[in-house]
Amino acid sequence: MRKIIYFWIGSIFALFSLGVIAAFLYITLSTNKLNNLINLHQIDNLREELLVTIQTVQNDIFALRTPFDPKLETIIKNVERMDATIRECNRCHHRPEIKKRIAFIQGLEDKYKAAISFYITTSAKKELIEQYKTEALAIGTEILVHSQRLISAASKKIEITTQETLHKVEMAKKGLFLLLTFKFFLALFCAIYLVKRITRPLDTLVQAVKKITAGELGHVISLSDRTEFGILAKNFNTMSLTLKENYEKLVESETKFRTLYEYSVGWELWLNEKKEFIFCSPSCEKITGYSPEEFMGNPSLLRSIVYPDDRNLYEEHIQGFHLNDERAIEFRIIAKDGSIKTLSHLCRPIYRGNTFSGRRSSNLDVTEKKKLEAQLIQAQKMESLGLLAGGVAHDFNNILTAISGYTYLLNQTLNPDQEKQKKYISQIMEATDRAKVLTGNLLTFSRKQATELKMISLKAVLTNLYSMLKRLIRADIEVSLQTAEDERPILADPHQIEQVVMNLVTNARDAMPYGGKLIIATESLVLGEEMAGKYGAQPGPYMVIKVSDTGTGIDKEILPLIFDPFFTTKEVGRGTGLGLSMVYGIAKQHGGFVAVESEKNKGSTFFIYLPAVKEGQPTQNKDNSLQTDVEELRGNESILLVEDDPAVQMLIKDTLEAYGYPVLTAPNGTCALEIYQKYKNDIKLVILDAVIPQKTGIFLFKELVEISPSLKFLFISGYAKDYLSERQLYPDGVEFLSKPLHPHELLKVIRRTLNNHA
Numbered sequence: 181m182r183k184i185i186y187f188w189i190g191s192i193f194a195l196f197s198l199g200v201i202a203a204f205l206y207i208t209l210s211t212n213k214l215n216n217l218i219n220l221h222q223i224d225n226l227r228e229e230l231l232v233t234i235q236t237v238q239n240d241i242f243a244l245r246t247p248f249d250p251k252l253e254t255i256i257k258n259v260e261r262m263d264a265t266i267r268e269c270n271r272c273h274h275r276p277e278i279k280k281r282i283a284f285i286q287g288l289e290d291k292y293k294a295a296i297s298f299y300i301t302t303s304a305k306k307e308l309i310e311q312y313k314t315e316a317l318a319i320g321t322e323i324l325v326h327s328q329r330l331i332s333a334a335s336k337k338i339e340i341t342t343q344e345t346l347h348k349v350e351m352a353k354k355g356l357f358l359l360l361t362f363k364f365f366l367a368l369f370c371a372i373y374l375v376k377r378i379t380r381p382l383d384t385l386v387q388a389v390k391k392i393t394a395g396e397l398g399h400v401i402s403l404s405d406r407t408e409f410g411i412l413a414k415n416f417n418t419m420s421l422t423l424k425e426n427y428e429k430l431v432e433s434e435t436k437f438r439t440l441y442e443y444s445v446g447w448e449l450w451l452n453e454k455k456e457f458i459f460c461s462p463s464c465e466k467i468t469g470y471s472p473e474e475f476m477g478n479p480s481l482l483r484s485i486v487y488p489d490d491r492n493l494y495e496e497h498i499q500g501f502h503l504n505d506e507r508a509i510e511f512r513i514i515a516k517d518g519s520i521k522t523l524s525h526l527c528r529p530i531y532r533g534n535t536f537s538g539r540r541s542s543n544l545d546v547t548e549k550k551k552l553e554a555q556l557i558q559a560q561k562m563e564s565l566g567l568l569a570g571g572v573a574h575d576f577n578n579i580l581t582a583i584s585g586y587t588y589l590l591n592q593t594l595n596p597d598q599e600k601q602k603k604y605i606s607q608i609m610e611a612t613d614r615a616k617v618l619t620g621n622l623l624t625f626s627r628k629q630a631t632e633l634k635m636i637s638l639k640a641v642l643t644n645l646y647s648m649l650k651r652l653i654r655a656d657i658e659v660s661l662q663t664a665e666d667e668r669p670i671l672a673d674p675h676q677i678e679q680v681v682m683n684l685v686t687n688a689r690d691a692m693p694y695g696g697k698l699i700i701a702t703e704s705l706v707l708g709e710e711m712a713g714k715y716g717a718q719p720g721p722y723m724v725i726k727v728s729d730t731g732t733g734i735d736k737e738i739l740p741l742i743f744d745p746f747f748t749t750k751e752v753g754r755g756t757g758l759g760l761s762m763v764y765g766i767a768k769q770h771g772g773f774v775a776v777e778s779e780k781n782k783g784s785t786f787f788i789y790l791p792a793v794k795e796g797q798p799t800q801n802k803d804n805s806l807q808t809d810v811e812e813l814r815g816n817e818s819i820l821l822v823e824d825d826p827a828v829q830m831l832i833k834d835t836l837e838a839y840g841y842p843v844l845t846a847p848n849g850t851c852a853l854e855i856y857q858k859y860k861n862d863i864k865l866v867i868l869d870a871v872i873p874q875k876t877g878i879f880l881f882k883e884l885v886e887i888s889p890s891l892k893f894l895f896i897s898g899y900a901k902d903y904l905s906e907r908q909l910y911p912d913g914v915e916f917l918s919k920p921l922h923p924h925e926l927l928k929v930i931r932r933t934l935n936n937h938a
Contacts (some may be wrong), residue, residue, distance in 0.1 A: 191370060202359050209352060233262040234327060238320040241296065241313060259293055281330050285323055292319040381409035388416060398424030447523075447543040453536055455479065455501060467523070467545045469516025487512035487520060497525070502536060504529050510546065521547045576615070577898035580920035582827035584612040585835060588923045616920055633770075635793055636674050638702050638723050639663040645678050649685050649700070656695030659685075664702045668792035670723050676766045677725075677790075683763050684727040684786050691731025691784065701726045704792070715773040721792040722772070728785040734778040743774070763788070813927035817864040817934055818842045822852040822880065823896075824872045828919070832867065835923045836930070849875020853883060860888060865934055870897035870909050878909050892933050896921060 240255045266286050295316035384401055391399045400417040447467050450459035457479055460472040468485065475481050486494045490511040497509050508526045515521055527541035591605045646661050653659050681700065688698050703724040712719040734742060743764040763786075767774045771791045778784035819841050823829040826847075833843045844859060846852035849872055856863055866884060870877040877895060884891055895901075895910055898919040904910035915933050917926060 189374075196363060196367065198363075202356070207352075207356075209348075229265050233258050233265060234320060234324045237262060237292075237296075238317060238324065241316055241320065255296065259296060263289060263293070278330070281326065285326050285330065288319055288323045288326065292316060292323055295319050381407075381413065385409075385412065385416060388420070392420060392423065397427050445544060447545075449475075449482075449541045449543060450530070450538060451501075451541075452538040453502075455538075458538070464543075467515070467521065467543070468513060485513045485515070487514055501539060504536075521545055522550050575898070577919035578825040578828045580612055580615055582831045584609065584616075584920050585831040585923045587612065589831075589835060589838065612920070633671050633673055635669045635671055636677070637667060637669055638677070638725065638790075639667050641674050641677050642681065642700060642702065642725075645681060646700075649682070652682070652685060653689055653698065654695070657689060657692055657698055658696070659698040659700070662699060662701040664704045664723075666704045667702065668704050668721055668723055670770075670790050670792055672770050672790060676769075680763050680766050680788060681725065681727065683760070684788075687760070688727060688729035688731060688784070691729055691733075693732075696730035696783070697728075699726070699728045701728075707789070715775070715789070717771070717773050717789065718791070721794065722789045723792050725788040725790070726785060727788075728783065730783040733780040733782050733784055734776075735780060739776070739778060742776070813924070813931050814840045815931060815934060816840050816842070818844065818859065818862040819930070820852060820856055820859075820863045820866045821845045822847075822849065822866065822868045822872060822877070824848060824869060828921075831923075832921070832926065835926065839927055841930075848873040849877075849880040852880055856884060856887070863891070865892045865894065865930065867894045867896060867930075870895055870899065870904050876909060878911065881911055881914075892936070894929060894933055 237255055237258045240258065266282065266289055295312055298312040298316075388399055388401050397420065399420055401413040445463070446461075447463040448459070448461040449457070449464070452458050457476045460475045462472060464475060465471050470481060470485075483491075483494070483498075493509060494511050497507060497511075500507060506526070506528050508524070510522060510524050512520055512522050522545070524544040524546045525541060526544075527539045530537045530540055587605055587608045591602065591609075594601050594605070642661060642663065650659060685698065685700070692698070703726065704721070705724060706721050707717065707719050709719045743760050764774050767788055767790070772789045775787040775789070776784060777787075819836060821829060821832055821836075821843055823832065823845070824847050829845055829847070833845055836843045842862075844855050844863065846855050851874075852866075852868075852872075853875070856866070868877045868881060872880075875883075877897075881893060884893075893911075894915045894917065895904075896917050896919060897904060897910075900918065901910060901916045905912065910916065915929055917929055
């Protein structure tokens with residue numbers, strides 16, 4: 181670009197130099213012309229002066245009276261002056277014809293001087309003096325005439341020359357003006373071109389800088405010349421692209437940083453060496469309810485919201501602020517809404533080189549985690565209790581099997597007239613049935629009892645349960661049972677319905693620490709599509725169980741949470757948080773739903789909606805096993821009994837032998853396999869406990885089927901069939917009986933299995 185600038189500046193200088201030279205030449209030429217014109221006018225003035233001088237001399241001579249007249253001296257001076265003028269004219273002219281005329285006049289002037297001299301010096305006669313005078317006047321007149329002619333010719337020539345000169349001067353002036361104008365515009369054009377050549381890339385650079393300033397990083401310039409501007413544009417483009425790349429990296433880094441801290445679950449906090457807040461992530465507002473600005477503006481805010489019981493722990497932690505170690509504690513805070521939350525606090529020191537610059541801490545809200553841990557502990561406790569309850573129920577079922585079985589057999593040996601003994605036996609059987617219900621509840625609690633749906637009457641179930649419920653209720657609580665007159669039967673598991681009512685009654689009792697009223701009622705109604713659809717149920721006839729109390733009621737804030745598993749408002753150790761969730765689950769399992777109405781300090785009402793049996797809906801048939809003829813239950817087929825409980829084994833063996841069946845017994849799977857291999861041609865049925873030592877029932881079943889595919893089986897267990905199926909401990913399609921066993925039912929199933937030739 182410097183070369184271009186130097187070139188154009190040189191060109192402009194050359195143009196101006198040429199203009200100056202041309203102007204100088206024009207001015208010089210015009211000056212010469214004017215000088216010549218001035219000379220001509222000066223000569224013309226000489227000629228005019230010559231003419232005047234001659235005329236003066238002529239007049240003086242004519243007026244001269246005597247040769248001694250005083251004017252004679254004036255005539256002599258004028259003659260000398262005339263002579264000097266003629267010589268000056270002769271010296272100024274260069275044209276031959278003019279010089280010739282001047283020479284002729286000069287000759288006449290010589291004669292004129294001679295005639296005047298004769299006139300002045302003669303002392304002759306008067307006639308001679310007059311003659312010389314006349315002769316001088318005649319010569320003077322001739323000089324005057326020739327001078328006038330010369331002047332006239334010269335004047336014309338001067339006029340022409342003057343016009344030509346003035347014309348040339350005018351032309352020179354115009355030419356100079358045009359030349360200067362041309363030079364001006366040419367110089368202006370050159371200047372504009374040069375300015376544009378310089379300013380255009382500068383403007384491009386300026387606009388590019390403005391775009392980058394406005395945030396359009398990466399903007400490049402399309403400037404492909406080889407000047408300094410091209411080099412500058414190339415470097416500018418490199419700079420712009422580098423800025424864009426660095427900015428994108430910076431934005432990416434900042435985005436990652438902000439994403440990490442804005443969307444992190446934890447609350448990130450940075451403090452400088454003076455314990456002043458320098459960064460506080462937005463998560464703090466979600467955890468504490470206070471915004472980052474509140475923490476930044478009030479450094480003591482964090483200390484003030486620490487739970488009072490944890491402040492000593494927090495203060496001890498803060499005292500080690502300048503130590504070079506990683507520190508972790510858990511403490512509670514009081515959030516802005518008044519809730520108490522637990523924070524897991526981990527902080528690390530920040531160093532710049534070897535200089536301590538502060539600490540960075542991560543604060544994680546572990547309130548829910550703590551609750552889940554407590555719930556997990558509670559669940560593990562409940563699971564342990566469930567396993568214990570399931571084991572107890574299983575063993576208890578074996579005991580009940582022996583009790584009920586031998587009681588049945590004893591009853592068969594009594595004579596009709598032994599009414600007192602039969603009454604005692606009947607009481608034993610009723611107690612056994614109640615114990616069976618108890619073991620069923622234990623198995624339901626341990627989730628090892630399947631739902632057994634049957635058509636029941638809510639009135640009957642609640643009436644039977646009512647006496648036991650009154651024992652659960654304190655004396656300061658008035659309880660009443662109100663059943664519907666237009667009751668409809670429902671298809672349900674009576675034990676689970678009892679469990680629902682007991683849970684609700686227990687909760688109602690706990691909600692009335694100072695006494696109150698408890699009402700258990702039933703109602704028959706028909707739900708429309710709108711009401712049923714609200715709870716995801718089917719429209720139709722329903723029976724409703726209503727449990728109302730006048731207790732403390734439920735807060736609106738926690739009302740949506742009451743059916744969540746492990747949710748409880750009771751003190752630690754007083755509730756599992758499973759009661760209402762089991763109520764909800766049982767209602768759903770029966771195709772119904774739960775609704776609740778509650779008002780703080782006024783009480784609560786729970787509505788359990790259970791679908792009623794519609795007309796024509798199939799239900800389970802009544803058990804007519806006890807009506808089967810005793811003779812139909814007898815047989816003579818050999819049976820292998822695999823049972824590890826001696827009492828149950830003996831009961832079944834005695835029962836079967838009493839009805840004509842030969843029985844082989846085995847206490848475990850290995851012994852059973854050996855016995856079968858020895859008597860396989862005689863054994864027609866294997867009664868197999870699902871859970872036995874050495875070989876479980878399912879493995880023994882598979883081995884025996886491989887030996888004799890047509891062999892018949894009957895599985896028995898203190899666990900539910902569904903529970904065993906889920907754990908692959910029971911083969912589908914095989915006859916099954918749950919303990920405690922009723923001898924009559926056992927005989928019936930055995931006979932049915934043996935009679936089945938499929």
